[in-house]
């Protein structure tokens with residue numbers, strides 16, 4: 001017999017069966033451990049469903065043994081307990097039962113059902129490996145006015161994409177406003193007590209930074225369409241949280257007035273006055289005891305601020321030169337404080353002896369842009385520059401309103417760390433006032449309707465995304481009442497009386513004789529708008545449901 005061309009037997013090797021079995025068992029073990037781990041994660045993630053699963057199992061068991069009547073009995077007991085709960089504690093019932101039921105309902109019927117469609121149409125779906133990657137909806141939490149969704153972005157996206165798509169998302173889900181937040185909205189709760197250390201550790205995990213999560217807040221019912229009534233005057237003002245109005249999620253909007261200056265921008269008649277008066281109301285108790293001293297300048301001849309004169313320790317509305325004096329006096333006070341605090345503290349703490357000085361200026365542009373007398377204008381600009389650059393930490397703060405936020409008009413704009421944007425006339429004004437990119441992040445101040453007076457965009461503590469708020473409307477009667485109740489005590493340093501205008505020194509006319517040129521009378525600050533026009537403008541307020549000022 002002929003020998004085979006290739007002798008396969010020569011290459012034959014015996015199978016290493018122990019090795020094959022060992023590898024297979026190890027692979028199976030790894031796989032089943034992974035699956036078990038996934039199941040545990042799934043079960044933990046959906047821990048809220050455990051009671052439901054247990055109840056369903058119990059219900060099936062009870063039905064098998066006794067029929068329908070145990071279910072009926074349970075239903076009656078649950079309904080009776082719910083009724084008693086609702087009767088005794090409506091708030092907790094609403095929070096723990098009604099809102100949770102609404103959240104579940106809206107999650108399933110509104111968001112889950114349309115998720116794929118809306119995400120695709122709003123351009124938020126990514127294509128990868130021949131398939132689609134969608135943002136993943138993690139939770140839906142409803143409040144009385146908002147739906148807060150948490151979602152995880154697919155890889156290759158950042159929150160900017162959601163900021164841009166915010167309006168499309170809002171209208172797609174049947175609302176008008178959608179706010180996008182790239183960070184968690186609630187801070188971890190403050191823990192105390194015996195188990196605080198444990199709870200703090202759990203919070204550290206629960207509230208850890210999640211860069212791939214995005215929070216979408218849909219405004220289901222806009223609470224800012226109604227005028228906000230004056231808020232109660234705090235017994236002692238908390239400068240880190242002064243209540244000034246209402247947020248669109250129905251929380252109270254609080255301003256942090258500690259070591260900051262505030263610039264209020266808004267087109268004419270959009271409610272700059274209501275921001276100032278809301279702030280003064282929040283400070284009123286401090287004003288009465290002398291913890292806060294308000295120095296007010298109203299370049300509109302007192303049209304806005306004169307009505308609350310008793311609240312102010314110093315007040316000028318009729319003389320540009322006295323306005324400059326007031327600001328220079330504030331600089332002098334600031335310098336004295338600087339000397340006293342140097343090397344001791346970095347931020348001044350207001351006391352009755354060394355109060356917080358708040359300089360309120362109703363129309364900043366009138367002081368630094370439209371003032372004809374260049375000498376006084378330079379004095380005012382210099383004093384303001386010093387106050388704005390150094391006064392915040394020393395407890396000398398400036399709160400100023402302007403209709404025009406352009407740099408050419410408000411040259412000192414960049415020195416205001418806190419900005420409030422009421423309704424503005426131009427799209428470009430939004431970024432000028434709130435900072436670059438603010439409009440893209442949702443501050444649509446140029447789209448605030450004329451009727452929404454007192455509605456504004458603000459930045460909340462620690463969040464780059466602007467929030468929409470409405471300041472409380474303080475009517476004239478309320479201001480008068482406030483001025484009578486919370487009048488400022490006499491200042492330790494009395495307001496200087498207006499000094500008569502200095503007579504210019506005689507000049508020689510070259511032939512030894514002297515010609516006296518009397519100085520023209522001091523320039524009085526005439527109102528920017530004549531009273532007749534202001535009265536006419538007040539009519540629009542009456543038409544819009546507000547009260548004329």
Ligand SMILES: Nc1ncnc2c1ncn2[C@@H]1O[C@H](COP(=O)(O)OP(=O)(O)OP(=O)(O)O)[C@@H](O)[C@H]1O
Nearest residue numbers: 268269270271272273274453454473541546547549
């Ligand atoms: N928060 C508010 N809620 C409801 N209506 C308001 C609010 N603030 C102001 N208004 C209405 O708008 C009118 C104008 O308000 P305000 O005088 O405060 O505006 P302004 O921006 O200060 O005007 P100006 O540009 O003349 O200084 C008021 O007469 C009032 O009727």
